[in-house]
Amino acid sequence: MGRILYAYLYAASICLIVLSTTAQASSINTSSGFNMPPGVTEISREVYSLHMTILWICVAIAVVVFGVMFYSLIVYRKSKGAKPAHFHENTTVEIIWTAVPLVILVLMAVPATATLKKMYDTSDAELDVLVTGYQWRWRYEYLEEDVSFFSNLATPREQIYEAEEKGDFYLVEVDEPMVVPTGVKVRLLLTANDVIHSWWVPDLAVKKDAIPGFINETWFKVDEPGIYRGQCAELCGRDHAFMPIEVKAVSPDEYQLWLASRREAAEAEVAGADREWSLDELMERGAGTYNTYCAACHQPQGQGLPPMFPALAGVGMSVDPDGLRAHKEIVLYGKTGTAMPAFGSTLSAAELAAVITYERNAWGNDTGDLIQPSAIRAMLESQ
Amino acid sequence: MLKVIRSVLAAFFGVQSEANRQQDFQSTSPWKFIVVGVFMTLVFVFLVGFVAWLAAN
Known part of the structure; x- marks a missing residue:
């Protein structure tokens, strides 16, 4: 015993x-x-x-x-x-x-x-950031700072489709991280544009649902500079795994510099609609925009995933010389009842013009149509 | 009446002795247990609310 x-x-x-x-x-x-x-x-x-x-x-x-x-x-x-x-x-x-x-x-x-x-306890926060979940990206709006931007997955598609070696931060890297100052209580106001998402960064012990029509509040205060990564934690559709979160904590001085550079970039983007763009310029910009915002559904070569996501290469309005107006409208205003969102409120005039030009001239869609950002801006302003 | 309250409390806790159970089942009508049970549930809810109110103030 x-x-x-x-x-x-x-x-x-x-x-x-x-x-x-x-x-x-x-x-x-x-x-x-x-x-x-x-x-x-x-x-x-x-x-x-x-x-x-x-x-x-x-x-x-x-x-x-x-x-x-x-x-x-x-x-x-x-x-x-x-x-x-x-x-x-x-x-x-x-x-x-x-x-x-x-x-x-x-x-x-x-x-x-x-x-x-x-x-x-979200009281006494020094910085308010409105975080909006989109299919499939996050938008950060610094409410008192007049700074707002989208944060997209930065991992190249070649790594996802195993054509390339996977990087160290595979699927947890973004083009524009959320930058916050150290030692400051940051309040997040979380909501969503389409379906329920969830903003989750384990190192900050924050996981909060982002629900359309509701605003959830949470907060964090980072003491040490660094990059803290997370992911969407609520199944939100096709690219749920491809909308990571990257929070970059920097010193308050660096944060001010970053704010200034964000404002400058936003001004340059708006000013871009004032000038004439060449076809090459539009095609280059359009390819980048297409890969970030369109390729998830319509696929990198425009072949789509019918019947859910229509093909753009060789068929439909994007190759039809008379389809330009319908093409612009569907990109700007979306299509009700489908997964196609209205990009008029999310992309800049230059990005919209570039991506439409790209779709009408890439993959053998040689319509020769060249859409100027100023024309898109006029269309958006007439709304 | 005290016996009924005791039985209801035992049910809340989840443990009842066999002797008590035999005694309770001598009663022909379940109504006094149901009425006291509902009343005690309300008392419990009120108590929890009161404790929460105390903690919040």
Whole structure:
């Protein structure tokens, strides 16, 4: 009897040592560990320690419960001549095994509630960012700063289709990261344009749904500069896995420089509609825009995925010389009842003109049509 | 009446002794248990609300 008990305790303590070294190793290397990352904010560290506390409580319960179970199974087995007891109930024991879990649950709930209260306290934020989920990209609008931009997946399609070696940040890299200053409480106002998305960055311990027609609030405060990556955590359609999040925390000075450069870029984009563009310029710009905004559905070579996503190469309005007007309208205003969104409110006049020109001249669609950004701007303004 | 309240409390907790159960099932009508049960549920909801209100203030 004694030997079995010792053997069990010995095995249990070895398991505990292995588990705790795993937990330590994973807290050093969060990207390949099995455990959740401790993260880089006060809240994320609290969440991590809650997670670890509750894990160890569960481990202790498991050791006790399985210990009693296996001890009884082995020591009181039938071949040893054990006789089963015949009783129907024992109120005292039932009360104990109901009350003990109740006490444990309350003990876990107390620190958990304290942390939850902090997570929900979005007051006194110094910076408000409106985050909108789109199929399949995020838009960041810095409400007091007049800065707004889309953040698209930057991983090349060649890596996705295995034509190229996958990079270090495969599917978690974007063209324009969300930049925030360190040491500042940032409030996120989350919503969505089409379907439900979820903004999830494990290192910040933030995972919040972005729901059309609702605004959810959450916040974070990063102390150390760095790049923290995440993904959409609510299945949102075809490219759900291809709308990552990249948060870049920089010093407040660098943040001001970044704001200025964003404003400059936005002004240059608007000014782009004032001048005449050449076909080559439009085709080059259009190819980039097409790959970022259109290729997910209409495919890189314009072959589409019929019947859901129509082909653009060789068929339909994009190759029809009389289809120019309809082509412009569907790109600017979308098509109700289909997955085609209205890009008039998301892309700049230059991007719209370039992408329409590209679609009408690429892949053998040689219509020769050249659409100027100024014409698109006029169309948008007449609305 | 106290016995009925005791039985309802035992049901809330989820543990009832066999002797009590035998006694309760002597009663021919379930109505007093149902009425006291609904009333005690309301009391419980009110208590939880009161504790939350205390914590919030």
